[in-house]
Amino acid sequence: MKNRLKEIRMKEYMLNQKEFSKILGISTNTYHNIESSYVQGNISTALKIAKALNKPVEDIWFLEDD
Numbered sequence: 498m499k500n501r502l503k504e505i506r507m508k509e510y511m512l513n514q515k516e517f518s519k520i521l522g523i524s525t526n527t528y529h530n531i532e533s534s535y536v537q538g539n540i541s542t543a544l545k546i547a548k549a550l551n552k553p554v555e556d557i558w559f560l561e562d563d
Contacts, residue, residue: 502532
């Protein structure tokens with residue numbers, strides 16, 4: 498599973514990870530790990546991020562083609 502968080506952060510918000518994580522209401526470390534796809538997070542975190550960005554979850558996360 499991949500995400501478009503960096504693209505959204507850079508193109509739509511033009512913020513660094515620390516500033517963006519504050520908007521999302523999650524720690525900078527957690528945000529970094531999710532953006533970098535080191536961890537996938539959980540469903541509640543995904544929904545929280547999607548709600549904060551006012552986007553459907555599927556606009557942020559997607560399955561990588563095999």
